[in-house]
Amino acid sequence: LKERILSTENRSYQKKENGIKNPLQLLGELQQGRSIQIQECSKIVEIKPEDYMTPPTPGRKIAVLGDTCDSRAIASLVANANLLVHESTNYANIEEGEEPETVLQMAVLRGHSTPAMSGTFAKCCAVKLLLLTHFFIT
Helix, strand or coil: CHHHHCCHHHHHHHHHHHCCCCHHHHHHHHHCCCCEEEEECCEEEEECHHHCCCCCCCCCCEEEECCCCCCHHHHHHHCCCCEEEEECCCHHHHHCCCCHHHHHHHHHHCCCCCHHHHHHHHHHCCCCCEEEECCCCC
8 A cells, every 4th residue: 555655656646636745644544534636647546445454453551550449539440451450468467367357457558558448449440450569668
């Protein structure tokens, strides 16, 4: 397609008829879903976007949250994310016998989330995949 658009015949036609100095800008028209016309073999030929363009690839939404014990303020931004990276801490303390309520209180006091808090937030935001993380530097 590029060769067809950049042919000497079409360059001349585009400059004379449409005032287009760089015919490659016609590719932008195709990308926007609009047909273009070029000159080939002394004929005007219509090129349709569906003949050359593939359907757009849907984007992905990734949300990354740092230390937080209450993420409600950004829930609308996280909604329907493909991936939520959320900090989570203190789960090991529960495994070591500490009461879940004590672990929750300590996490919130330090501005952190527990795995249950992160999971609840992800579920409320209809997140597809949750990745829990926590960085601890001593």
